[in-house]
Amino acid sequence: MRRTCHGKTEWVDIKWKGGVLAHPVQQDGSSCGIIVIMMARAVMKALPAAPVIRFGTSKKEMTNERKTLALQILKASVFDLASKCAMCSMGKPGSGSGPPMTDWIQCDTCQRWFHEQCLGMDTADLEQAREHSWNCCLCT
Ligand SMILES: [Zn+2]
Ligand SMILES: [Zn+2]
Incomplete structure (x- = not known):
């Protein structure tokens, strides 16, 4: 070759x-x-x-x-935990990458951020997570 x-x-x-x-x-x-x-x-x-x-x-x-x-x-590693979704590795909503119309939730244990849309949680679980503490799938 x-x-x-x-x-x-x-x-x-x-x-x-x-x-x-x-x-x-x-x-x-x-x-x-x-x-x-x-x-x-x-x-x-x-x-x-x-x-x-x-x-x-x-x-x-x-x-x-x-x-x-x-x-x-x-x-x-260039992965930026503070501004990237730990699930899809795209940016915060509105940053031009990742789902544009979703909120953003942070794990109370590891401090990773997630697009709510990427988690696929139902509305009741999301409400619960927003109001109380929430642990991501890596921490539960
Ligand atoms: Zn995501
Ligand atoms: Zn976590």
Whole structure:
């Protein structure tokens, strides 16, 4: 494909040579995902050189890596909780996106906002939610 589209041969004509990289070994039955991500990160950082892959794989270290990775992903997210519906991710009513003729309700627990129309609640439940406290489907 690359050769056909760009006339380049640097990838298709590589003479691949098999090899084994030294790497940490999984110690439990559930950390393969995070270990693969950490190994891929090391390979990408070192490219084109062979990476030195060294990290701890104890239960505590894997837990910390998961938390670090989850935080990185969350911080990279551009989702704006204050002005987007948690159900459809569109903007507040009247913002030009999302349902134009609906009210807006906030969860008393997680503070997420929702278009009332997106929740599909009946009128009685909506009245109850407006007058008293309300918890979204993620918090109940
Ligand atoms: Zn919505
Ligand atoms: Zn909630």
